[in-house]
Amino acid sequence: MKNHIDERRVISVIVMNESSVLSRITSLFAARGYNIESLTVAPIPNSDMSHITIATKGSSRLMEQVTKQLHKLIPVYKVIEHEEMVEKEMVLAKFPIAENLADISVLSAAYNGGVVNVGEEMIIVMVADEPKRIKHFIEASQRYNPCEVVRGGVVAIER
Amino acid sequence: MGQMSGAQMICEALIAEGVTTVFGYPGGAIMHVYDEIYKQNGFEHILNRHEQAAVHAADGYARATGEVGVAMVTSGPGFTNAVTGIATAYTDSTPMVVISGQVPRSLIGTDGFQEIDAVGISRPCTKHNFLVHSLKELPRVLKEAFYIARSGRPGPVLVDIPKDITVDIGEFNYPDSVDIPTYKPTYKGNKRQIEKAVEAIKSAKKPLLYLGGGIVLSNASELVREFANKTQIPAVETLMARGVMGADNPLLLGMLGMHGNYASNMAMSETDLVISLGARFDDRVTGKLSEFAKYADIIHVDIDAANIGKLVDVDYPIVGDVTEVLKAMLPQLNGVDTARYKSWRDVLNHYNELHPQSYIDSDEVIKPQWAIERIGELVGKDAIITSDVGQHQMWAAQHYPFDRPRQWINSGGLGTMGFGFPAAIGAKRACPDKIVINITGDGSILMNMQELVTASEYKIPVINVILNNHFLGMVRQWQTFFYEKRYSETDLSFQPNFKALAQSCGGIGYDVSTKEEFDEALKDAIKQDRVCFMNVQTNRFEDVLPMVPSGGALFNMMLPETTKGDE
Numbered sequence: 086m087k088n089h090i091d092e093r094r095v096i097s098v099i100v101m102n103e104s105s106v107l108s109r110i111t112s113l114f115a116a117r118g119y120n121i122e123s124l125t126v127a128p129i130p131n132s133d134m135s136h137i138t139i140a141t142k143g144s145s146r147l148m149e150q151v152t153k154q155l156h157k158l159i160p161v162y163k164v165i166e167h168e169e170m171v172e173k174e175m176v177l178a179k180f181p182i183a184e185n186l187a188d189i190s191v192l193s194a195a196y197n198g199g200v201v202n203v204g205e206e207m208i209i210v211m212v213a214d215e216p217k218r219i220k221h222f223i224e225a226s227q228r229y230n231p232c233e234v235v236r237g238g239v240v241a242i243e244r
Numbered sequence: 245m246g247q248m249s250g251a252q253m254i255c256e257a258l259i260a261e262g263v264t265t266v267f268g269y270p271g272g273a274i275m276h277v278y279d280e281i282y283k284q285n286g287f288e289h290i291l292n293r294h295e296q297a298a299v300h301a302a303d304g305y306a307r308a309t310g311e312v313g314v315a316m317v318t319s320g321p322g323f324t325n326a327v328t329g330i331a332t333a334y335t336d337s338t339p340m341v342v343i344s345g346q347v348p349r350s351l352i353g354t355d356g357f358q359e360i361d362a363v364g365i366s367r368p369c370t371k372h373n374f375l376v377h378s379l380k381e382l383p384r385v386l387k388e389a390f391y392i393a394r395s396g397r398p399g400p401v402l403v404d405i406p407k408d409i410t411v412d413i414g415e416f417n418y419p420d421s422v423d424i425p426t427y428k429p430t431y432k433g434n435k436r437q438i439e440k441a442v443e444a445i446k447s448a449k450k451p452l453l454y455l456g457g458g459i460v461l462s463n464a465s466e467l468v469r470e471f472a473n474k475t476q477i478p479a480v481e482t483l484m485a486r487g488v489m490g491a492d493n494p495l496l497l498g499m500l501g502m503h504g505n506y507a508s509n510m511a512m513s514e515t516d517l518v519i520s521l522g523a524r525f526d527d528r529v530t531g532k533l534s535e536f537a538k539y540a541d542i543i544h545v546d547i548d549a550a551n552i553g554k555l556v557d558v559d560y561p562i563v564g565d566v567t568e569v570l571k572a573m574l575p576q577l578n579g580v581d582t583a584r585y586k587s588w589r590d591v592l593n594h595y596n597e598l599h600p601q602s603y604i605d606s607d608e609v610i611k612p613q614w615a616i617e618r619i620g621e622l623v624g625k626d627a628i629i630t631s632d633v634g635q636h637q638m639w640a641a642q643h644y645p646f647d648r649p650r651q652w653i654n655s656g657g658l659g660t661m662g663f664g665f666p667a668a669i670g671a672k673r674a675c676p677d678k679i680v681i682n683i684t685g686d687g688s689i690l691m692n693m694q695e696l697v698t699a700s701e702y703k704i705p706v707i708n709v710i711l712n713n714h715f716l717g718m719v720r721q722w723q724t725f726f727y728e729k730r731y732s733e734t735d736l737s738f739q740p741n742f743k744a745l746a747q748s749c750g751g752i753g754y755d756v757s758t759k760e761e762f763d764e765a766l767k768d769a770i771k772q773d774r775v776c777f778m779n780v781q782t783n784r785f786e787d788v789l790p791m792v793p794s795g796g797a798l799f800n801m802m803l804p805e806t807t808k809g810d811e
């Protein structure tokens with residue numbers, strides 16, 4: 086039976102490198118009313134293809150449509166609907182130097198990261214972890230009054 | 245082939261693709277190409293009087309022949325005028341290449357004069373589009389454009405070419421073949437799925453062939469007739485599939501959907517196995533989805549995988565070309581027990597006797613349905629019929645005796661008023677020996693009436709039968725049924741003098757208000773070598789029936805008075 090419950094899903098789209106390919110994909114999502122939670126893109130080493138990772142939400146029927154519609158786009162080579170995946174997201178966060186630096190450092194280490202830059206007024210940490218844990222990290226970091234948090238979007242690879 | 249300009253390359257590529265007719269309209273950004281068109285004689289160019297009409301004409305040309313239609317327009321407003329035509333072709337999967345001029349590369353992104361983002365605008369209404377970045381890639385892009393347009397599920401492809409590239413000189417090598425690693429359409433259906441579908445057919449009691457426009461695109465009508473004949477399974481056609489079975493085919497129940505006939509819609513509601521061939525379960529066909537084919541398993545054959553499972557759950561999905569899939573299925577159906585479906589056929593034939601496609605004729609006034617049947621009697625099997633959008637379109641689909649595929653050309657998916665006349669021009673250019681008649685309305689015809697000039701100049705004698713109800717009739721019908729007869733902005737009592745209008749552009753006009761005049765005018769028009777307007781006064785308040793109100797279940801039809809009194 087088809088699943089009609091909205092669930093978070095991650096798909097990888099392998100595309101030919103050409104200037105308009107990203108806009109083809111995003112306008113397809115916009116035109117058909119599919120939502121994009123996050124999107125990352127980078128070239129695949131030693132090829133003329135790029136890897137796009139899209140996190141989205143929807144029922145399995147909707148995902149089937151998304152996948153098929155993406156596949157119809159001429160420059161799309163492959164669409165992978167991830168089931169058994171390793172999924173990571175990176176985040177950079179900036180804190181005032183006056184905060185408890187030891188705590189911040191321990192916190193980021195607990196989430197697979199550490200301090201990447203220290204300036205006169207600010208300290209910057211980077212963590213990379215599963216999206217769910219990234220959310221926890223951001224929540225936990227609130228008590229140190231971060232002035233800026235930048236999330237990188239999800240990348241995934243099938244196990 | 246040596247050194248040449250980009251503009252020359254475009255002409256050479258068109259010739260290499262076998263293009264004989266280009267429909268278009270010049271302007272600044274495409275002038276170099278037009279300069280080369282002037283010098284060559286490999287193809288003819290028809291100057292339509294509006295870019296939308298040029299694209300519809302290319303569309304009509306393509307639908308009449310199955311070949312790729314070609315239209316050419318300039319940048320900015322030339323392109324935006326073409327968009328409706330491109331979108332029309334897209335929703336009905338017409339193979340088409342549209343070449344548009346673009347401002348020179350140095351001006352792109354500067355809001356230059358007549359610069360508009362053509363690839364951006366056309367992305368959702370083309371199968372694919374290209375902005376050409378260099379002269380070097382131009383031949384490959386043109387080759388790919390034609391290949392993409394005609395392969396797989398066909399569709400329009402836009403090639404947007406900056407002006408400076410048409411001036412640049414370079415080596416022309418037109419590729420012989422295309423290799424796009426990311427684009428490999430599936431033609432052959434999955435063998436196991438086909439076997440399973442055949443088993444389902446053999447064990448069904450009330451199977452039904454649900455025939456769509458994909459059959460026409462795939463040139464599979466003969467195979468479909470063979471399939472029906474061999475199995476004796478009854479068939480219903482969508483608006484886009486009229487002509488596939490042939491009007492006289494005893495297995496054809498008629499058209500289904502919002503204005504389908506009683507037997508067809510009941511067949512869909514009662515069948516236990518839908519065999520969908522090249523149809524896509526459009527909402528105008530299915531009515532309320534939860535009630536659609538409620539008791540049936542569904543076999544869905546479609547070349548576009550995205551159509552399968554999009555709206556209804558499918559039990560036997562088969563991705564492939566209808567032609568290929570039927571070729572694989574037919575031998576497996578040898579010796580199929582045709583008697584098995586007899587009682588089912590009897591039920592459906594009884595439905596057709598109970599509620600045939602009917603209307604109340606009149607001696608005082610011309611009924612639109614009568615006019616269409618009369619055209620059928622007078623020109624019948626030979627003519628190509630195009631239509632615009634509205635009541636006249638539905639009556640044509642219901643009442644014309646379509647006999648073969650590609651005989652019926654209409655804007656089914658987008659429903660574009662103004663399509664019929666230019667499409668008729670394209671179809672007539674493609675098939676000069678056929679009578680081409682556009683069945684149109686007093687609203688629609690005005691949306692591309694400038695084509696009177698095109699048709700006159702190029703001596704393209706198409707006949708426009710204007711079923712004149714002095715209304716935007718289809719909208720008026722909805723207002724009658726669903727808006728308590730508040731006829732907001734649908735009264736077209738103020739009319740042009742259609743006869744004089746045709747005459748002023750070099751055509752012939754007829755004013756028709758009796759059946760005798762109708763016969764006389766049509767017989768005369770057929771003999772003329774000029775474009776004609778037949779302004780036919782019909783009764784104003786005729787409704788298209790049966791009708792399934794939007795969103796209702798297919799079996800809940802409003803029926804014509806002639807057949808009321810349910811069993």
Ligand SMILES: Cc1ncc(C[n+]2csc(CCOP(=O)(O)OP(=O)(O)O)c2C)c(N)n1
Pocket residue numbers: 632633634635636637659660661662684685686687688689711713715716717718719
């Ligand atoms: C370009 C466009 N604008 C508006 C519509 C909406 N529309 C559908 S049918 C119709 C009325 C058409 O009137 P007419 O051509 O006289 O045909 P009739 O229904 O009277 O036979 C309208 C306005 C449309 N389909 N296309």
Ligand SMILES: [Mg+2]
Pocket residue numbers: 634685686687711712713714715716717
């Ligand atoms: Mg009208």
